[in-house]
Amino acid sequence: MTEHSLWRFSRALHRAINERQYEDLATLLDDDVDWAIYGPIDMFPFLGARRGREAVIEVVKQIAENVRVHRFDRETIMLGVDSASSMMRYSLTSLESNKPISLRIAHFAQFRNGKLRSIRVLLDTFDLVEQALGRPIHLPKMTSLG
Amino acid sequence: MTEHSLWRFSRALHRAINERQYEDLATLLDDDVDWAIYGPIDMFPFLGARRGREAVIEVVKQIAENVRVHRFDRETIMLGVDSASSMMRYSLTSLESNKPISLRIAHFAQFRNGKLRSIRVLLDTFDLVEQALGRPIHLPKMTSLG
Numbered sequence: 001m002t003e004h005s006l007w008r009f010s011r012a013l014h015r016a017i018n019e020r021q022y023e024d025l026a027t028l029l030d031d032d033v034d035w036a037i038y039g040p041i042d043m044f045p046f047l048g049a050r051r052g053r054e055a056v057i058e059v060v061k062q063i064a065e066n067v068r069v070h071r072f073d074r075e076t077i078m079l080g081v082d083s084a085s086s087m088m089r090y091s092l093t094s095l096e097s098n099k100p101i102s103l104r105i106a107h108f109a110q111f112r113n114g115k116l117r118s119i120r121v122l123l124d125t126f127d128l129v130e131q132a133l134g135r136p137i138h139l140p141k142m143t144s145l146g
Numbered sequence: 147m148t149e150h151s152l153w154r155f156s157r158a159l160h161r162a163i164n165e166r167q168y169e170d171l172a173t174l175l176d177d178d179v180d181w182a183i184y185g186p187i188d189m190f191p192f193l194g195a196r197r198g199r200e201a202v203i204e205v206v207k208q209i210a211e212n213v214r215v216h217r218f219d220r221e222t223i224m225l226g227v228d229s230a231s232s233m234m235r236y237s238l239t240s241l242e243s244n245k246p247i248s249l250r251i252a253h254f255a256q257f258r259n260g261k262l263r264s265i266r267v268l269l270d271t272f273d274l275v276e277q278a279l280g281r282p283i284h285l286p287k288m289t290s291l292g
Contacts, residue, residue, distance in 0.1 A: 038250055038270050043285050076254040076266060078224045078231050085224050085231040087254050087266055104184055106252035106268045108222040108233050120222060120233055122252045124184050125272035129285065137283060139189050139275065 005111040034118040151257040180264040
């Protein structure tokens with residue numbers, strides 16, 4: 001039984017972020033890969049949508065300039081033949097401030113011939129913003145949704 | 147082939163929220179169901195973790211007092227024998243203000259004997275907070291993560 005594409009992709013992605021070695025990752029991306037990490041792109045320009053291998057390598061370089069992956073725990077995972085989804089907890093370190101950032105993420109990935117064809121990532125963005133600011137955002141207690 | 151537990155759960159949940167009919171949902175929850183919607187609970191008390199059927203019905207009642215589900219689109223879905231994950235876009239209406247709220251969510255669910263045993267839901271919480279406030283939160287452009 002061959003290894004699921006997710007594991008190779010995951011190793012290559014973390015190697016790209018932590019060691020700034022992008023070659024393995026590039027070989028595991030479809031030419032026309034469809035990539036999106038949903039979140040406030042005005043504040044974090046390395047979030048948002050990218051299309052194609054070059055654009056994805058470029059944004060992973062931006063991510064690598066900002067954070068180091070300290071550890072990650074996969075809390076839930078589902079594997080299909082050419083697909084995978086997980087809920088994960090990441091412990092990151094901000095490279096500029098050296099502050100720890102704890103982040104929950106969910107991803108849905110599709111592979112083709114062992115290469116990443118599309119990935120969608122959702123983050124607990126409010127939690128991320130507060131940690132990046134280093135202080136809580138004071139907001140009214142909402143009795144209803146606005 | 148029997149219907150996947152996700153579909154019955156999804157119908158019962160939306161019926162509970164929109165019609166305030168909780169009986170079907172209650173029969174589809176494991177006695178000891180483990181429920182979590184990650185997000186800022188100080189602002190939205192109906193987010194957070196709940197344990198057991200009664201606590202979940204109670205929190206769904208709170209959700210039903212706050213929003214109506216206008217529509218939802220499943221963008222990605224993975225189904226296992228007793229598990230399911232999806233990335234979805236919800237169009238909600240805030241009942242108090244009658245304002246529309248558009249929300250991306252990811253869920254991971256586990257079933258046992260057709261009943262929900264656990265669910266974990268991740269939201270694009272910063273986007274939710276801004277929509278609930280009805281205005282953008284002005285924040286510095288971060289050159290790095292804090």
